[in-house]
Amino acid sequence: MIFEIDNVELYFSEKRILNGIYLKAETGKVTTLLGSNGSGKSCVLSIAFGTLIAKYSHIRLDSKPLLKPLYLTKAAAYLPQHNFTPNQAKVNTLFTLFNVSWRNFIKDYPEFKIYKNNTIKTLSGGERRVVEIYLILKKKAKIIFLDEPFNGVAPLYIEKIKALIIEEKKHKAIILTDHRYTEVIEIADTIYLIKNGCSKLIETLTELEDYKYLSQGSL
Numbered sequence: 001m002i003f004e005i006d007n008v009e010l011y012f013s014e015k016r017i018l019n020g021i022y023l024k025a026e027t028g029k030v031t032t033l034l035g036s037n038g039s040g041k042s043c044v045l046s047i048a049f050g051t052l053i054a055k056y057s058h059i060r061l062d063s064k065p066l067l068k069p070l071y072l073t074k075a076a077a078y079l080p081q082h083n084f085t086p087n088q089a090k091v092n093t094l095f096t097l098f099n100v101s102w103r104n105f106i107k108d109y110p111e112f113k114i115y116k117n118n119t120i121k122t123l124s125g126g127e128r129r130v131v132e133i134y135l136i137l138k139k140k141a142k143i144i145f146l147d148e149p150f151n152g153v154a155p156l157y158i159e160k161i162k163a164l165i166i167e168e169k170k171h172k173a174i175i176l177t178d179h180r181y182t183e184v185i186e187i188a189d190t191i192y193l194i195k196n197g198c199s200k201l202i203e204t205l206t207e208l209e210d211y212k213y214l215s216q217g218s219l
């Protein structure tokens with residue numbers, strides 16, 4: 001599947017946030033969005049998923065215009081920046097609801113076995129994030145949006161999540177944004193930088209310094 005979004009114009013009150021976005025993601029690839037705080041990365045993901053309505057936006061799936069919000073098609077899953085699981089939901093119930101195998105999860109994350117009958121709010125912030133990322137990545141959806149998946153997650157889990165992303169991209173298009181740029185760069189097949197409301201396709205990493213997303217010599 002090929003997902004494309006372009007002609008995005010987004011305003012909040014009179015303030016123009018986005019005005020020249022083009023982004024293409026496809027099955028087998030991890031497409032990443034970098035940009036400074038407030039540059040509009042989360043807004044792009046929300047517009048793409050259909051939960052934020054822009055003044056203009058144009059989405060195509062396999063070159064065909066999408067005429068309804070993507071989330072209604074069930075083709076996509078979305079990990080927001082903040083917790084999306086209800087506090088009182090039991091961990092094993094969430095796996096049932098998402099149609100994701102608990103057994104496979106605890107094979108890879110055996111330390112979570114003790115939480116099976118706990119409510120999700122009793123896990124630490126990072127543990128809860130790991131469960132949420134896993135549920136979204138494993139969901140039967142063709143397009144996966146991940147907004148800051150590495151935030152608050154310990155290094156060993158970041159490694160596991162990166163491995164899971166690489167595994168899942170074989171049959172999914174994955175679009176992610178995160179400030180951990182070294183992790184992002186490592187798994188990215190395509191990098192876009194959002195600057196001044198526009199997306200720029202990054203072809204050589206030093207452009208990240210040239211566009212002043214990173215300071216000179218960071219790479």
Ligand SMILES: Nc1ncnc2c1ncn2[C@@H]1O[C@H](COP(=O)(O)OP(=O)(O)OP(=O)(O)O)[C@@H](O)[C@H]1O
Nearest residue numbers: 012013017035036037038039040041042043044179
């Ligand atoms: N509901 C809203 N009302 C008004 N302004 C908003 C709203 N949501 C976002 N914005 C503004 O839009 C801009 C882009 O926000 P967005 O959250 O997309 O940035 P971001 O690149 O994801 O930032 P960060 O890396 O800090 O998470 C910011 O200036 C923000 O203040």
